[in-house]
Amino acid sequence: MELQPPFRKIIHVDMDAFYASVAELDNPELRGKAIAVGGEGRRGVISAASYEARKFGVKSAMSGTLAKQKCPHLIFVNTDFARYKEISLQVREIFYEYTDLVEPLSLDEAYLDVTENKKGNPSANTIAREIRDRIFEETGLRASAGxxxxxxxxxxxxxxxxxxxxxxxxxxxxxxxxxxxxxxxFYGVGKVTAAKMYNLGIFVGNDLKKKSLEELVKSFGKSGAHYYNIVRGIHNSAVKPNRIRKSVAAERTFSENISSEIFMIERLDKIADELEKRMKKSDTKGKTITLKIKYSDFTQQTRSKTKDYFMQAKEEFFPVVKELLFQDEITNSVRLLGLSFGNLNTENKELVWVQLKFEF
Structure with a gap:
């Protein structure tokens, strides 16, 4: 049986050793070393491991004690979900520049349907390469794609x-x-199911294909029909976007930390230009403006103010931004500044993040 067109063009993007790679990004001294994200000791559980650690058999869901036995020089680092989410949002915003049909599976992977895309590019392979390059340029992290x-x-x-x-x-x-x-x-076939298939003489897809639908349902229940279809290239599940619009935002990460409030005003002025542009493009107005400050030690602070009228133009909201900046003392040098509008005038409040390129 031959597959019949028209065909969808689907990309699956998966960040490489995401949690461990973020730890290396934030602490360059860890690069190239065997590291594990998670708890150390008998009750600790590994959330992720670098590729260097995986060579020793360290993997997720393993106890910290066993991981250390397998790799005595293993370095443990704590999880930082706020940081993972921050980078995940940056990566997703890159996706949305190519298509609105994005289905995140987790913080570090997503499906994209680029059959019809915003770039008008007929090559899904080229789009995947562009996206991976953009991810590296803007976050310093690597990703793989199918x-x-x-x-x-x-x-x-x-x-x-x-x-x-x-x-x-x-x-x-x-x-x-x-x-x-x-x-x-095969995605979804774990150790138990694989062992059961081996016992039935099923080792590769062609072996699976030789089994009738009735045989597979008898052996694997409802999953049997799924296996029967997928080995024939039949999988009609659409990419399901679950994008929730609650704000419009723009932010910038600086190549060097800044401590002068004058410099911060200069940076915020440019970010405000981008925010105004995005608000007008989406025909959106908002009542709540929020200033986001990330310090050099990665602690984060937000300051918000709500007006009783909708704002869109920079001349309307930038005075409020200045108020927010000088509202409290800046306690450390700053590595990121961001502005966002909430409390929007749109009934369908979907989430739009505008991530400006890093100043590398």
Whole structure:
């Protein structure tokens, strides 16, 4: 059976060792070392591990004690979900420059449907490469990608050339790709299911394909129909965007920390220009303006003020921004400043973040 067009163009983007890579980004001394994110000791649990640590068998959900036994020189670092979320939002904003059909799976991975995209680029492979390059330029982190006709194959493909790589499975390659794929590489097939398949003589996709629908349902219940379809390249689940618009925002991370409030006003002036541009483009107005300050020690502070009227133009809201800046003393040098509008005049309040490029 041949797959019939038209085909969707789906990209699965997966950040490489995300939590561990963020730790290395924020502490360059950790780069190239075996590190684990999570708790140390018998009751501690590993959330993520660097590729250097994985070579020793350290992996997520492992106890800290076992991880240390496998890798005696392992370095433990604490989780920082606020930081992960911050970078995740930056990455997603890059996605939204290409398509609104973005389905985040977690902080570090998402599906994108680029069949019809904002760049008018017919090559999903080229778009995936551009996105990965943008992610590195703007966050300093690496990502891998899988590209194919549906979410299932794209998800499987993104793992093939990790780290920092991508794999495209073209429509005319899908059937052979799936037939040759080991069943333990099928997304959703865990150790228990794989062992059960091995006992039935199913080791690769072609073995799975030889089983009838009735046989698979008998052995695997409702999942049997799923396995029957996916090995034939049939997976019709659409990319489901769950973007919630509650604010419009712009922010900038600086290449060097700043401590002068005069310099901060200069930076905020440019950020306000971008925010006004975005507000006008989306035909949005807001009553609440928020100033976001991230200090050099990564602590974060927000200051907000709500007016009894809607604002959009810079001349309306920038005086409020200055009030917020001088409202309290700046206690440390600053690495990031941001402005956002909330309490919008739109009934469909969706989330729009504008991430300006890093000043590298």
């Amino acid at each position: 590209i194919s006709i549906n979410k299932f194959i794209a998800k499987v493909a993104s793992d093939i050339n990790k780290p920092n790589g991508q794999k495209t499975v073209h429509p005319d390659e899908v059937i052979q790709f799936l037939e040759e794929l080991p069943v333990n590489k």
